[in-house]
Amino acid sequence: MKRCKVIALIICSVVVVICTAMIIRINIQFPKAEDKSYTIDNPADIDGVIVKPLSYQICTIDEYSQISSEYSKVKDEKKDKCRIVVLTISIENTTEEVADYTPSFIFVSEELNAFNGAIPIGSGSRHCTLLPHETKEMKLRAYIGASQLDEKNLDKLDSSTITLVYSFYPYRRKLVFSR
Incomplete structure (x- = not known):
């Protein structure tokens, strides 16, 4: 034994x-992945497409319904338990060829560790075609609900660092938004 x-x-x-x-x-x-941050003054270059973080707005469901009818069927009791973050970016084709760009971002609230996918608002298509040297503004939205962030922290969302992450390894590349 x-x-x-x-x-x-x-x-x-x-x-x-x-x-x-x-x-x-x-x-x-x-x-550990090294952080690389990009701002409006130091934009990201993604294969010849310059991406600048312009602004963001944190909306309730009622405020967002003025922009889009996407969440119009959310029940009243759930409306206070979620937020929609509307992010505006500028994309510019710096090449001599037509650029096909499909944004692929994860919205991250750094201090609160809240995250979700960020997708374009409207048009039904995530794909964007840019002519040579063309610049466009694009609005993205990220839904933040109970599964992404505790309800009591929703008001802290506005004071946290808002980023869009587009690469996680070997470099964590992110667009940092400022108010």
């Missing part, structure tokens, strides 16, 4: 050592 306990203890110790070594190896091989 004593011999079985010793063998089990040795096996468990070997498993712990192997798991620890694998975790250390993975962390060395894939270090």
Whole structure:
């Protein structure tokens, strides 16, 4: 009986050592992503398309319904438990060719750790075609509800750092919005 306990203890110790070594190896091989922030003064260049974060607005469902009828069927009891963040970006084609651009962003509220996908408002299409040297403004929206952020923190959303992240590894590239 004593011999079985010793063998089990040795096996468990070997498993712990192997798991620890694998975790250390993975962390060395894939270090933490480095942050790269882009602002209106320092815009991001995504394959020849310059993307600038212009502004954002945090809306209730009722305020957002003036922009779009997308959430008009939300029940009254849920309206106070969510917000819609409307983000405005500028996209400019700097190449000599027609650029096909499809925005792919994750909305992140840094301090509150709230996040959700950000998609274009209206037009029904996420795709945007830019002629050479053409500039367009695009509005995106991100829904923040109970599954993304606790209801008591909704009012803190306006004072947190608002970003759109478009790459997570090896660099965490993000557009940082200012009021």
